Amino acid sequence: MAEKKELYLGYSTDKAITPFYQEFLEALDQDKLMKSVCTQCSTEFLPPRQHCQKCLSECKLEEFTEREAKLHSFVIVEFAPESLSSKAPYVVAIGEFPSGRRLTAHITNLMSMPEVGMPLKLGFEHIDDKKLSYKWLV
Amino acid sequence: MARKVAVVAGGHSKFGKRYDATMRELCAEAYKPIYDEGITQDKIDASVLSYAASQFTGQGAGSALIADYIGLHEKPHLRVESACTTGTASLRAAWGMVAAGLYDVMLVLGVEQMNRVSSATATEYMSQAGDMRWEYPFGISFPAFYALMASKYMAEYNMSHDTLAQISVKSHHYGAQNPKAHLPKEVSFEEANNAVPICRPLNLYDCSLITDGAAAVVIAAEDRVKEFTDRPMWIRGIGAGASEMMIQDRPSLTSIPGAKRASKAAFEMAGLGPEDMNMVQVHDCFTIAELIAYEDIGIVEPGKGPEFVENKEMYHDGRMPVNIDGGLKSKGHPLGATGISMTYEIMKQMRGEAENQSRQIKDVKYGLAHNVGQSGQFVNVFIFERGF
Known part of the structure; x- marks a missing residue:
């Protein structure tokens, strides 16, 4: 298993990185901005949330492509x-x-x-x- | 049926850079006038003793410290926290306990000691009330949140900074007449309009002050009020509202949704409207916040705030006196004390006891306090009625 790369958003030094947030940061490291989409109700969030604000179900990360x-x-x-x-x-x-x-x-x-x-x-x-x-x- | 509840007494420390005091001494200063009126510790059933941010003092379990220092350590107490609405959130919590019959008489005290750290550190602490994951990494300070509102308002309603400067001039005009104010000095329009920028379009004179201070009130159930005063101020309406955590997610930046909801709820509970108010205390943490408050409360229609300012209708002899104590801008903004300070000011005005009579408003029957936390995530609106 590859070692987790130490990454921070902007000038944050927040070390409370969850796996979901780490995935977001690693995508950002590849110049990809990720949104999240609820696996149950399909509501989208930018910036992403791990849990849907509406139904509290898990969300998955997807690339946000608008520029x-x-x-x-x-x-x-x-x-x-x-x-x-x-x-x-x-x-x-x-x-x-x-x-x-x-x-x-x-x-x-x-x-x-x-x-x-x-x-x-x-x-x-x-x-x-x-x-x-x-x-x-x- | 909830019992009626009245504010029966109040006390207020001097606001300012209080290097002669820390949190505990400020609290004693706020409670002392109440004690001197005869409301001694044995007459108080319980208390809410609150401050917004423990980072400023490093003190944990602060309500225990305050209760002990002012001799209320044998009575139940608690702390309520909701950023800059900590004061009115404490009053709301205490009102609930008294209205429900849990206690008859409660002390509600708000305090903040902010000047033992540098302005940059204080700004850092307050910026941490933004979303730590998505806003803080971009250095969005407390004034920056309101500057985002100001930029949008200026663009949407074609407003110049002149309007904001006029609000600052008014606030300092009244703060100069308030011996409790942190910065009691007149400011000219030119000074207010051309001051050093803090978060453009907001400059130094658009921003409230980093202040040390405390304020306290005692509330009592209707059947106990006469033991304490023949000049009660009834709590007639309470409304609370909330808004999105991230400011980018708000439907509008020219209004605070939670403030509209809180105002509506307070007026409904009171059975009154904005036209019935004789004075309002609004949360002018920044001049743009005062302007938006006129509209959110319903004193004027959306976009009409600048006209209200231009016509000086918010002066003590105008259509709706606003922040005749100097407001957060000139009186100061010790976060946890602010909501209680607003309540205290309305009580003093109703009693005809404005500390300097030059700023006394005539015949105040109804007064409103509008207290906003952070950039609108919390809002409490109280409507008070003169009971004598």
């Missing part, structure tokens, strides 16, 4: 929590896909002020050999 989105809202964090203070300023955005699913991540390549409604593209980032993330690009 284009619109900026639902944003914030430019100038005064950051202590753990991210060296990274400030940074932009946190909620993007909305055509399906209506939303995702919260950093926008990493802005050259001017963001505007609600502007187009975004989903991208992936390997911050270092353990930290990886999905991100928004303009």
